[in-house]
Amino acid sequence: MSAPATFTLDGRAIAFAEGQTILQAAVAAGAYIPHLCFHPDFKPHGSCKVCTVTVGGRHAASCTTRATAGAVVESDTPAINAERRALVQMLFVEGNHFCPSCEKSGDCKLQATAYDLGMVSPHFDHFYPDRPVDASHPELLLDFNRCILCSLCVRASRDVDGKNAFALAWRGIRTRLIVNSRTGKLADTNVTAADKAAHVCPVGVILPKRRGFATPLGRRVFDLKPISAMADASAAVALAEAGEPRRDRQSDGRLP
Amino acid sequence: MSYGLENAEHPETLRRVAIDPVSRVEGHGKVTILLDEDDKVRQVRLHVVEFRGFERFIQGRPYWEVPVMVQRLCGICPVSHHLAASKAMDAIVGTRRLTPTAEKVRRLMHYGQMLQSHALHFFHLCSPDLLFGFSSDVARRNIVGVAAAHPETARRGVLLRRFGQEVIRVTAGKRIHGTGSIPGGVNKSVTREERDVLLADIYDILAWSRDAVALVKQLHGQDPALYNSFGVFRSSMLSLVSPGGDMDFYDGRLRARDEAGAILFDQVDYRDYHAHIREEVKPWSYMKFPFLAALGTDKGWYKVGPLARVQNCDQIPTPLADAERREFVDYSGGAPIHAPLAYHWARMIEMLHAAETIKDLLHDDDILGDDLVSTGERAREGIGVIEAPRGTLIHHYRVDDNDLVTMCNLIVSTTHNNQAMNEAIRHVAKRYLSGHKLTEGLLNHIEVAIRAFDPCLSCATHALGQMALEVTLVGADGGELDRLARHGDGTTSRPAP
Known part of the structure; x- marks a missing residue:
């Protein structure tokens, strides 16, 4: 039996299976490439571009680029991180992200990625869009102010829950998350708090009601280590969303 | 007058x-x-x-976000807003009685804040005027000048504030803008290690707080004519007191006295505040002018804060501070003291009371408990009132059936004193x-x-x-x-x- 095929990520050999993308292989190997719209449980979407790397010197979204044997992939370089930082800054100014009073703070992949990339200011002018919250559902709150259009809820509701409750409507700069119901309200869908879609949001858009701030400072997912020390932060965030007790959470962000 | x-x-x-x-x-x-x-x-x-707009932009937000958001009104006493909003939200989630751990951890947080805020105000902001004189050399009339001329006083001021901030950190999660208090209780209690660290310092803090009261008394004694007359005016006074008439910063009922010290109303449920306190708007200020409804706009204005609290209560429930309160009351032969500079004296008595209360709470094992939250039947309206370092603080909210805030009214301490x-x-x-x-x-x-x-x-x-x-x-x-x-x-x- 021959050795598995590998590519190099910043000089480190990463083994991959046929059909895996660079990011899928990296996550499986425990190597971190910054990402927001990617989740290991779902088909890659390739929209946020934060996982951009260079493959043989050319830019590519690592979540949608197939791994090939012998490829030379560069990710953690000052130039690429500067580009990622600008992407994250644009996400911050396009929505209304008020971390100081956000209950997702400390459990948020956008915030954690921004910290990790050394973002110290939004840099660009804020859009301050007007996005009213949808609090119609008895168990879930939708705060569209924080949406980064990753489409994970769209994919989860369609591919796992079989409900097709969310969609990205419009195009370009007008793209926005909508709820697939006659009234446009979440209360008029059959979404429940047990759905996969209710637990994949990497930011603070889809939230369980009446739970905010139940986790004390110091015990939130990214209080424990930076996101770059967790190849698959999605799992830790999902556990936080599911309301698992975190008093004894291990240092890698996973429950024992 | x-x-x-x-x-x-x-x-x-x-x-x-x-x-x-x-x-x-x-x-x-x-x-x-x-x-x-x-x-x-x-x-x-x-x-x-300044115009802040908190009352407006909290509308449409989920109620559990309120205690964390509104504390951003201020960086010096955010705990006051954090707790006043939490008390209002307790009513929203139907908490009739907090668990002993929740109540005591919140109290510890609040008295820690009293200590740090009073220390900051007296030592950092005001001691330069009082130690050097109001018209003294402006170049040294600041905390750096105090540190040069009175290094031990300045050092203690810094350490008193630091201790209060540490009490806040172990109860709220951060020194400034923590998240410890949530609707119906708290999200954390105190660990044994955290308690032991605080206990190691509390007796120094108590001693320094006593010295601070002595320092203010000494200043009064050096120039009683100035201290008794500077900016003096007579007015009614308002604060919370406990059901037994004791000083209580965290909870209680409203009591008001007139300028001669006679009780105007007592043991008023603070949920009825709007029946007793009205607000007047004047064209030249963004800050409203509250007044006692029974006395009208011309005579109904009042003062809040340490000078009101120390004279409004029947006693302070810790011995050292109560002894100082009696000396304060005796200073004027029992007549109410209205001199603004006496605020400093009253404030240091309160700081001593906060230090004594923190010491007692640190010896209470309830602060280590695990029973953090209690809830009950949902309500649509919540009012929380607390005695902030600067005086009575009123938070009033209405929340709709979808959990979103529809109305917010804040009457902050400084507004009462306008x-x-x-x-x-x-x-x-x-x-x-x-x-x-x-x-x-x-x-x-x-x-x-x-x-x-x-x-x-x-x-x-x-x-x-x-x-x-x-x-x-x-x-x-x-x-x-x-x-x-x-x-x-x-x-x-x-x-x-």
């Missing part, structure tokens, strides 16, 4: 002097003074020039400024009177020491007559008009 300098008859004929901004206070305000041709003071007003501060500076202007050529030292007298109330004009400005200040004299014809500039380094100059 009133000094009648609120509205001059022909302001267009008067010269205008502005102190803008007022320094060594929390937040951003200015004072305007109108003078006639003989430099006599005709009108004095304290304006709060008319009181205006009266104090009118007295000082009349007594010290009228008929004199203005100097930096004379203008500082106005600021000394404002600082006594420890106002929180609540904005992002947390300047220490001298903030840049420019005073312009404008003649009746609108022409500029004189200009005095104070720079960031404390020096003054007279730029050409």
Whole structure:
């Protein structure tokens, strides 16, 4: 039996299976490439571009680029991180992200990625869009102010829950998350708090009601280590969303 | 009583002097003074020039976000807003009684804040005026000057504040803007290790708090004529007291006394605050003017904060502070003390009470417990009232069936003291400024009177020491007559008009 095929990520050999993308292989190997719209449980979407790397010197979204044997992939370089930082800054100014009073703070992949990339200011002018919250559902709150259009809820509701409750409507700069119901309200869908879609949001858009701030400072997912020390932060965030007790959470962000 | 300098008859004929901004206070305000041709003071007003909008933008937000969001009103006593909002949200989630752990952890947080805020105010913001004199050399009239001349006093001030901040950190999660209090309880208790660290220092803190009271008494003793008369005016007083009439910063019922000390109302459920307290709006200030409904706008204004609390209660439930309270009351032979500078004395008595209470709570194993939250039947309206360092703080919310806030009304401590501060500076202007050529030292007298109330004009400005200040004299014809500039380094100059 021959050795598995590998590519190099910043000089480190990463083994991959046929059909895996660079990011899928990296996550499986425990190597971190910054990402927001990617989740290991779902088909890659390739929209946020934060996982951009260079493959043989050319830019590519690592979540949608197939791994090939012998490829030379560069990710953690000052130039690429500067580009990622600008992407994250644009996400911050396009929505209304008020971390100081956000209950997702400390459990948020956008915030954690921004910290990790050394973002110290939004840099660009804020859009301050007007996005009213949808609090119609008895168990879930939708705060569209924080949406980064990753489409994970769209994919989860369609591919796992079989409900097709969310969609990205419009195009370009007008793209926005909508709820697939006659009234446009979440209360008029059959979404429940047990759905996969209710637990994949990497930011603070889809939230369980009446739970905010139940986790004390110091015990939130990214209080424990930076996101770059967790190849698959999605799992830790999902556990936080599911309301698992975190008093004894291990240092890698996973429950024992 | 009133000094009648609120509205001059022909302001267009008067010269205008502005102190803008007022320094060594929390937040951003200015004072305007109108003078006639003989430099006599005709009108004095304290304006709060910032507009925050919290009451509006909290609308449409989920109720559990409120205690964390509204505390951003302030960086000096955010715990007050955090807890007042939490108490209101307790009512929303139907908590009839907090668990013992939740109640005591919140109390510990609040008394820790009292300690740090009072220490900050007295040592960092006001001791330069009191130790060096109101018109002393401006270059050293700041905490750095205090550190040079009285190093031990300055050191203790810093360490007292630090200890209070540490109490807040172990209960709220952070020194400033933590998240410890949530609707129905708290999200954490105290660990044994955290408690032991605090216990190791608490006896020093107690001793230094006693010394701080002694220092204020000594200052009063050195110049009783000044301390008893500076900016003095008479007014009613308002605060929470416990059901037994004790001083209580965290919870209680409303009591008001008139200017002679007679009880106006007592044991009023604070949920009925709007039946007893009304607010007047005046065209020249963003800050409303509250008054006691029974007495009307002219006579119903009152003061809150340490001077009101120490005299409003029947006793302080810790022995050292209560002994100091009795000495304070005896100082005037039992008559109410209205002198603004006596706020400092009362404030240090409260700091001692906070230190004693923290010591008692640290010895109570309930703060280590695991039973953190209790809830009950949902309600649509919640009112939380607390005694913040600067006085009575009222938070009032309505929440709809979808969990979103539909109404928010905040009456903050400094608002209660609005008319009181205006009266104090009118007295000082009349007594010290009228008929004199203005100097930096004379203008500082106005600021000394404002600082006594420890106002929180609540904005992002947390300047220490001298903030840049420019005073312009404008003649009746609108022409500029004189200009005095104070720079960031404390020096003054007279730029050409």
